Amino acid sequence: MKKVLSTVLVIGMVASLLAGCGASKTESSDAATAETTEAVESTEVAEEATEETEATAEPASDVKVGVILVGDETEGYTKAHIDGIIAATKNAGLADSNVLWKYNVPESDDCYAAAKELVANGCTLIISNSYGHQDYMAEAAEEFTDVSFVAMTGDYAAISGLDNYYNAFTDVYESRFVSGVIAGMKIAQLVEEDKIPESGYDADKNVRIGYVGAFPYAEVVSGYTAFFLGIKSVYPQVAMEVTYTNSWFDIEAEGAAAESLMADGCVVIGQHADSTGAPTAVQTAQEKNEAVVYSVGYNVDMLSVAKTAALTSATNEWAVYYTELLQAFSNGEAVPQDWSEGYADSAVGITELGESCAEGTAEKVAEIEAALKDGTLHVFDTTTFTVAGEAITSSPVDLSYFDYSSGSPVCVYQGETVEAIATDANGGTYFDESSFRAAPYFSLRIDGITELN
Numbered sequence: 001m002k003k004v005l006s007t008v009l010v011i012g013m014v015a016s017l018l019a020g021c022g023a024s025k026t027e028s029s030d031a032a033t034a035e036t037t038e039a040v041e042s043t044e045v046a047e048e049a050t051e052e053t054e055a056t057a058e059p060a061s062d063v064k065v066g067v068i069l070v071g072d073e074t075e076g077y078t079k080a081h082i083d084g085i086i087a088a089t090k091n092a093g094l095a096d097s098n099v100l101w102k103y104n105v106p107e108s109d110d111c112y113a114a115a116k117e118l119v120a121n122g123c124t125l126i127i128s129n130s131y132g133h134q135d136y137m138a139e140a141a142e143e144f145t146d147v148s149f150v151a152m153t154g155d156y157a158a159i160s161g162l163d164n165y166y167n168a169f170t171d172v173y174e175s176r177f178v179s180g181v182i183a184g185m186k187i188a189q190l191v192e193e194d195k196i197p198e199s200g201y202d203a204d205k206n207v208r209i210g211y212v213g214a215f216p217y218a219e220v221v222s223g224y225t226a227f228f229l230g231i232k233s234v235y236p237q238v239a240m241e242v243t244y245t246n247s248w249f250d251i252e253a254e255g256a257a258a259e260s261l262m263a264d265g266c267v268v269i270g271q272h273a274d275s276t277g278a279p280t281a282v283q284t285a286q287e288k289n290e291a292v293v294y295s296v297g298y299n300v301d302m303l304s305v306a307k308t309a310a311l312t313s314a315t316n317e318w319a320v321y322y323t324e325l326l327q328a329f330s331n332g333e334a335v336p337q338d339w340s341e342g343y344a345d346s347a348v349g350i351t352e353l354g355e356s357c358a359e360g361t362a363e364k365v366a367e368i369e370a371a372l373k374d375g376t377l378h379v380f381d382t383t384t385f386t387v388a389g390e391a392i393t394s395s396p397v398d399l400s401y402f403d404y405s406s407g408s409p410v411c412v413y414q415g416e417t418v419e420a421i422a423t424d425a426n427g428g429t430y431f432d433e434s435s436f437r438a439a440p441y442f443s444l445r446i447d448g449i450t451e452l453n
Helices: 076-091 109-120 131-143 172-192 218-232 251-263 277-287 318-330 361-374
Strands: 040-042 065-068 099-103 125-128 148-152 165-170 207-213 238-244 268-272 294-298 310-316 338-341 348-350 396-398 401-403 410-413 417-419 421-423 429-431 449-451
Touching: 065 109, 076 099, 076 310, 076 318, 099 109, 109 125, 109 131, 125 131, 125 318, 131 148, 131 165, 165 318, 172 207, 172 218, 172 268, 172 294, 172 310, 172 348, 172 361, 207 218, 207 251, 218 238, 218 268, 218 449, 238 251, 251 268, 251 277, 268 277, 277 294, 277 310, 318 338
Parallel strands: 065 099, 065 125, 125 148, 148 165, 165 338, 207 238, 207 268, 238 449, 268 294, 294 310
Antiparallel strands: 040 099, 310 348, 396 417, 401 410, 421 429
């Protein structure tokens, strides 16, 4: 999901705080804010596809695909999408020349203009990767009904009434949980070896953890909560501070946020932002012997900027969805209007384990990943957290889409209200994230996590 929300439609997400069409969901997509406003079209890409899901496909016909990107290959979130599309293009048998690229497209009317130009160039499938693009993609979908539009990380395609408009995301909260397990293993090692200084504990002897978040939206809340619960599954005595940068991509702000959290004594810094700012700051603090601290990144491997500080990064395997999308579209098959998958479909994962990971981490990761794949482990198991000291037995979520531009919520698309607490085959209960809609809707503030701003 991404960044600065459109000035016309802004979404808020909160379970059951407003009645009927007035409950909210606040989502943002995970793409970085474009630093340039020039849309650049290209049919060539310099990056080679990363390893992707095995797929076989008949050589595709003359399908033309347009891609609208909020950033370019220099920004982690967009690079992950670029790599995924390149891999999927090969899997689907599409020629490189059949994919038209537009880079650094802002979340503004420029997105609609880019979509219109791609239609004029013969594209019958157009993809955008930023949450802030979705209103403009929907506008284009209304106008060009014979073209299919996919707004990645968007959240209202299924209730929009537009048959040619689609959303997709991943169950990235699962890989965030796994990255938290890795951090928990490291914390347990540091405690056992008595390497955490006094400043690394709070008054209740909880180990301090920090998290650099972009915005206080459900996607970020879902992610940092999963990370925290992953840590607690290994080492329960922890407390986490979250600070927001109010930007998806701001190297300086993310670095400064990490520095502030380290000054508070945090020994692990996680992130839900798109730059290398936080890992770089952690590596610098390590090298200057200023702190005992480690980093967990997002989107891409951070070892190049944090050789000894980086433990791993939670990541999306976009090639999985894009392969399914391009193959189905090329073969004239139905495309899911709202798609989200996780470890069971290899749609999420973690990057290479860093050299500083605790002994036994790889084995523990394999165990947790297997449990996520077979469904025996639920990230948001309600026995593992409380809210205001109470166990959660019900959590209604309104899936409607609202316009907040006037200051008061105005329902644009009516969605149903669903009960997010589900029961598994063994009678256990859990918050069922990204099942009723691809975009995350977990926005509970659980005990043990403090938002600083």
